[in-house]
Amino acid sequence: MELTEARKAPDGTRYWRQGQGAPVILIHGVGLDATMWQPQVDALAEYHAVIAYDMLGHGDSALPQVNAGLDDYADQLAALLDHLGLERVAVVGFSMGGLVARAFALRYPERLAAMVVLSSVFERDANQRAGVQQRLAQTREQGPAANVGEALKRWFSPAFRHAHPGRIAKVHEIVSNNHPQGYYRSYALFGTQDDFGAERLQTIRVPVLVATGELDPGSTPRMARALAERLPNAEVQILPGQRHMVPMEAHETVNAMLLRFLATVVTRDSFKEAL
Structure with missing residues (x-):
């Protein structure tokens, strides 16, 4: 996923496409961009057409509108599929990307074949809500770099941070260099919309995998199990000993x-419609 290989959709969405076969869409987390998926693109592209893209407000994609909601992020994905001529896809959403995947599943059910919700949030408790609201306030005042140091401690194990300082520095750089407005608007959704569409989740009937790290403090095993219980055709996998950034640390x-x-x-x- 070299930057020189990136493409642009008509609406300005930056994306990468690699491989052949049934299409799989990868949606990154808040503050990151599509390049976080490099290990997954390499592995999945042997069997699938893999598309990774930058969400609104991230990477080199357009900023979200001031009043944007998760449906706008779902619309961005639908527009990308239209551009690529893809009717139905499997979607893998990480962290905030899991919220976008849920929004897409509810807004465009006919375009979804399967879904993976990885290290995402659902039904935060009072302490978790207070913590994310505090971080959101810091972000509003100080910008994307406000709490990235503490985030990296939550996202990665001490052993991984020690063994891979260059990779940690790169993630720090990506988060810190986000457009302040794009980052804040996206983080506000991530921080407040964990229960988005909760009353409609039973209508998502495609196969779903809900997975998270055993030690993830923000996207906990309790959340994963609670979300899966609301979905008619879901399975849960808890990754032993892992924290939040499992696509990188436990690729x-x-x-x-x-x-x-x-x-x-x-x-x-x-x-069949897409091939």
């Missing part, structure tokens, strides 16, 4: 999990 485990899930629920027949 081999995550890749194997995704390939296993996709192999069981996605066939080329599921995407």
